[in-house]
Amino acid sequence: xxxxxxxxxxxxxxxxxxxxxxxxxxxxxxGYENVFDFSLGNPSVPAPASFAEAAVxxxxxxxxxxxxxxxxxxxxxxxxxxxxxxxxxxxGIPYQKxxxxxxxxxxxxxxxxxRAVTETGDEVLVxxxxxPEYIPYINTTGxxxxxxxxxxxxxxxxxxxxxxxxxxxxxxxxxxxxxxPSGAVYTEETLRRLAELLRRxxxxxxxxxxxxxxxxxxxxxxxxxxxxYPASFYPHTLTxxxxxxxxxxxxxxxxxxxxxxxxxxxxxLVPMMAQISRGIGHNCPSSLIQQAMAETVDxxxxxxxxxxxxxxxxxxxxxxxxxxxxPGGTFYIMPQALEEDSIAFCRKALKYDLVFVPADSFEAPxxxxxxxxxxxxxxxxxxxxxxxxxxxxxxTR
Ligand SMILES: Cc1ncc(COP(=O)(O)O)c(C=O)c1O
Numbered sequence: 001x002x003x004x005x006x007x008x009x010x011x012x013x014x015x016x017x018x019x020x021x022x023x024x025x026x027x028x029x030x031g032y033e034n035v036f037d038f039s040l041g042n043p044s045v046p047a048p049a050s051f052a053e054a055a056v057x058x059x060x061x062x063x064x065x066x067x068x069x070x071x072x073x074x075x076x077x078x079x080x081x082x083x084x085x086x087x088x089x090x091x092g093i094p095y096q097k098x099x100x101x102x103x104x105x106x107x108x109x110x111x112x113x114x115r116a117v118t119e120t121g122d123e124v125l126v127x128x129x130x131x132p133e134y135i136p137y138i139n140t141t142g143x144x145x146x147x148x149x150x151x152x153x154x155x156x157x158x159x160x161x162x163x164x165x166x167x168x169x170x171x172x173x174x175x176x177x178x179x180x181p182s183g184a185v186y187t188e189e190t191l192r193r194l195a196e197l198l199r200r201x202x203x204x205x206x207x208x209x210x211x212x213x214x215x216x217x218x219x220x221x222x223x224x225x226x227x228x229y230p231a232s233f234y235p236h237t238l239t240x241x242x243x244x245x246x247x248x249x250x251x252x253x254x255x256x257x258x259x260x261x262x263x264x265x266x267x268x269l270v271p272m273m274a275q276i277s278r279g280i281g282h283n284c285p286s287s288l289i290q291q292a293m294a295e296t297v298d299x300x301x302x303x304x305x306x307x308x309x310x311x312x313x314x315x316x317x318x319x320x321x322x323x324x325x326x327p328g329g330t331f332y333i334m335p336q337a338l339e340e341d342s343i344a345f346c347r348k349a350l351k352y353d354l355v356f357v358p359a360d361s362f363e364a365p366x367x368x369x370x371x372x373x374x375x376x377x378x379x380x381x382x383x384x385x386x387x388x389x390x391x392x393x394x395x396t397r
Pocket of ligand 1: 041104105107176180214216242243244254
């Protein structure tokens with residue numbers, strides 16, 4: 001029998017991927033430099049030289065048996081130690097290597113974290129707007145995704161709706177800050193309120209509600225600010241990190257789960273994730289890449305371009321009268337479309353070779369997302385197209 005669940009997923013392909021494929025095809029017709037492709041969140045700056053240098057040094061000098069062998073199923077101990085020390089230095093939480101589980105990016109981290117703290121039929125709560133891949137990430141575990149409508153004022157958390165949605169069936173809450181697609185950075189106040197809510201509901205239901213914190217954009221924060229660290233506010237947190245965006249190495253597939261030392265089950269969660277790995281065929285990330293990551297754990301690419309691009313787009317959208325919450329980080333911006341139907345809005349933008357993503361699939365209907373991980377020169381050239389699109393389609397502004 002052909003599995004009906006995965007077969008049905010074939011007809012629900014990612015809108016983002018489809019638009020990106022459209023942009024590539026259009027690029028073949030008119031030259032890709034003339035397509036303002038704001039569809040895909042692929043980093044646009046190179047990895048720091050330190051990453052390649054570490055990989056080359058390891059390839060030249062490391063014992064090939066260690067470098068190319070399987071790492072232990074819980075991850076390479078030296079790598080885990082370096083990640084734990086970095087987290088302790090940065091966030092003051094005394095992680096030990098036993099709390100770190102190296103994964104294939106944030107997707108791999110979330111796959112393990114979800115399975116470790118939910119059972120079939122449990123609910124996992126997410127806050128709109130959210131990364132649409134959360135739907136398959138959650139629903140293929142046997143748990144069920146439930147979403148809380150967005151706080152459209154500032155894209156923090158809609159606490160009134162969260163209070164209602166956090167029923168006894170909820171085993172875990174999955175957050176993402178800095179947020180894809182809104183660019184919102186959850187404030188300390190938001191994280192404190194969330195922790196208070198989780199504590200209160202856990203006590204009421206007599207079981208711990210876990211927090212899974214998806215943080216691939218942690219290092220991309222604007223205006224000289226920093227993302228408050230969610231695990232500092234709530235100990236029952238599994239932090240899911242990825243180096244895809246901070247080191248611009250999404251194809252290398254490396255990240256980790258960090259289990260807070262005071263999390264319920266902190267002594268067993270990482271060994272359990274190694275067991276989950278056996279079942280889902282993850283096993284361990286590349287040994288070479290684990291070790292190269294550990295050498296560069298505190299480095300980042302030169303991420304400044306994203307803030308420059310954000311300001312150019314934010315200023316242009318606001319000048320044209322679009323309602324937009326200024327992003328605090330990431331490389332996304334999510335303005336409100338100029339008509340209710342954001343799919344129609346994005347379709348009209350294509351005439352100007354502007355490829356925006358309707359935010360309906362992020363559960364933010366009426367909004368659209370622009371991923372500005374592009375060269376600033378291209379963003380600058382797109383501004384004229386944006387002005388013409390808005391003025392010619394929606395009247396002088
Ligand atoms: C919010 C969010 N979570 C998870 C991921 C998956 O990241 P990775 O490539 O590290 O698996 C992405 C990728 O774009 C993302 O935007």
